Amino acid sequence: MRKRGTLKLNMTAAFFLLPAFFFIIVYIFYPVVDVFHLSTLDWNGISPNKINIGLENWKTLLHDKYFFTAALHNILIVVLSIVVQMPLAITLAFMLDRMGRRSGILKVIYYLPSLFSTTAVGLLFSFIYTPRNGIFTVISKLFGGGIVDVLGNPHTSLLAVFSVICWTAVPYYMVFYLAAFSGLPQELYEAAVIDSANLRQYFFGIALPLLKNSIKTACTLSLIGSLKYFDLVYIMTEGGPNYSSDLMATYMYRLTFKSRQMGYGATVAVGMFLIITTFTYLFQYLINRNAKEE
């Protein structure tokens, strides 16, 4: 009798979980396995003759300077994102949190840039940057300079796109930290004020240390997000000019869907997967090891 009950419970659980796992297996687990297989092929994605070339693609990847340039750009974005976006997001969230109810409309407006599609944002800023009469040209002409093309200049293209990434990412992390700040008990602040601490002392001495775990989480999210970044770079520069703003994902996309090198594109995708996984675990290990030493 009891055994039948357990069987029934197992069947019920399976029934509830089956639909979800159908989608997860078909669209997440199977592709991850399949991409490894594809990386051993020389194939354009359409023709019936797929040639198995073993590890040839991997040898190419290890000597592919474009891939490593792109990966370096990704790492640059990781560092810049954490250094630039996190302080801005934390201070904005702290300000909104201290304003309490009065922060309503400000919170809404600050959040707007995160709300819209990356295509809309990317196109909008392409025009703000446009060489003929964009913002930098207008400023440069005020001082007697000439036309400035930030997206077309290999030295500035990556930074120009990065500023737009910040514009959409800062509000996202601001909301994240706002959630963390609102989790701190109000009594903590009141106690600090009674002990005649000013805002700065409360922020650095009490709030920040308590938010350590949230900051770690946000930095991890930012790390993963920056390593797999695609949208705005593809929309604004497609990785150009001359690979100067290329990221791993944009490089992979062009190889696969523009140059039709399906097999090598898959290799780059796997390379990306391995880099993202390694960096994520390494980062987790480092920040948690430091925590233990304290």
Next chain:
Amino acid sequence: MIKKYTVKILIRVYAAVFLALSLLPFYMMIINSLKSSQDYGRNGFFTIPEEIKMINYVKVITDGIFSYFKNSIVVAVVSLLILLAIALCASYAFSRIRLRWVNLLFMLVIASMTISIHVALIPIYLLTRRIALYDTIAALVGPYVAFNLPITIFILTSFMKEIPVELEESAWIDGCGHFRFFLSIITPLSKAGIITVAIYDIISMWNEFGFALVLTQSPNTRTLPLALWNYKSQYGSNVPMLFAVLVLSVLPMAIAFAFGQDKLIKGMMAGAVKG
């Protein structure tokens, strides 16, 4: 005393700078959409319109921008309904059925949260061609459901775990089984959680770019973010018209946001705290 005021002023300045940074680009988008293309050609980007023209909007609307809206709405609504139905079922099992293998599967769902779409992009593209869904809006439903499932299940499961167990015991005494309990007690009680997670999901689907870029191709299957991409080459020479398209495309989100900003920010918070 003086120091206190300088700090206050600095904070105000900081707040104002960000206010300007958040609003100015949208302001530019709107004023430029109201210019004629000659006006834009003469005066460029940073002037107010010589004369307010609605002609760009009229042209864009008669040009059939609504078919892209329709595609976006159909994909988002169908995906959301499937996603919520199966995520609710799975979250029920994860929060209410205590079996070891169920817990193991939950860990697997959490692990799949870190897998980026770009790793899966090529295999999904090939799969979509094989099952003859390539270049249809139906091709987007599967990936949208699958890649939003882990976070949706995660949030709903933690929500359902909060529902008190005493409720469960009294329901069992009344002799109601798992299916009845799920449908008539847990699901209605999870309403707040469902709304939160639905807002989070629908924004990410409405704005999705990568899958739509790879899995659709012709104008009549493209969603709004991709239509903007097409308009860029189509109206490349008529910039104010492109701005009209941009304004129309961000309008639904702006309206939804104006009405439901509280819920939306809550949804974003719940989504953000997944770590």
